[in-house]
Amino acid sequence: MNAHLYTNELADEYNMQAYLEEQWKNMETLFIRKIMGFSSIGLGYKMKMPIIGRVLRAAAERQVHSESPKRVPKRADGHFGQVVPLEDAQHILGNLAAEPICKNYCVCRWMQRGVKDAVCINFGQLSGIIEKLHRYVPENTKFWIDREEAIAALEAQNKKGYVASVWFQPVPYINAVCSCESPECGGLRLRNDFGLMTVYKGEYVINVNQDNCQGCKSCVRMCQFNALRFLPSVNRVIVDLDKCFGCGVCRHACNHEALTLVPRDSVPGQAGKY
């Protein structure tokens, strides 16, 4: 982890305050905005079109990863993330995240599920901007939180089944640790349903210890990615490593120490596949 990517100095260097302000004022209109004459409405069908579909996919990938000085905040250019296990996310909040830290309503869950859920932990220059967006300031819980509160909040959310993820916005500045849920999460939607690299898989994958697994199936309901499945014939859980994002949320449900995270690179078939 590169501590420099979390600093306010980096944000100042790229003048990110103004960029983030413009991005967050228009966040919910991201998918209905026209880019090169195409909005994201019906993106699944559009990307199936013979040639235009491929061009659209390439344009979307370029936009998501853009580091160009001409990138557009209203389209949230350069905004992508990676899934991290709880321990790493807590390390980020405890040591790397720039003050001040705030906890606000999740934008994705509001705009795609109509639910106000105070789970997003934002820090650095972003938190001051969210303070001005009243619809995301939680009503019944604390908005400004300290490092210990952020670590505890993240742990509670992770145990509920939310997936921790860190976000560039815009790359290379990191200022958010989200607790995502599929399919409402805008990033996970584009990654899982449309194959765009908006969220990268984590640095780990889950390993199911066949001897310890008692077949209680508790972990299966925790997985946001449908990577775990129960097989009645052998009375144990199997994992599809191609779907596993390495978030480690399933571990919270296991009472038999059957689930452990192992580094992605230690599994030959998964090494380098993010």
Add this chain to the structure above:
Amino acid sequence: MKKTKITIDYKKCSFAGKVDPRECRKCLHVCDTAVFLMHPTLEEHPDPYNPEKWLITPVWPSMCTGCMKCANICPEKAITVVPGQSLHNLNHPYPKF
């Protein structure tokens, strides 16, 4: 390929219609595949930090599985769904670029 067509009657559901989507938003809540998006309109808002004109757009129709829960739960009967081919990454992988 027959595309799924979902339409919302904005005379019934919009900032100017009978029901403000921010107050109701039942369709978002009920949709298992989260097809709908609630968003401010693209025009300039008097207070850009607190936009007042909101709409719901069925933004991911290719994920719709045609369960009709949204059409049934809408108190204004503003939603019509004509189911077509649903697309999932699993059984219809998109070509990698």
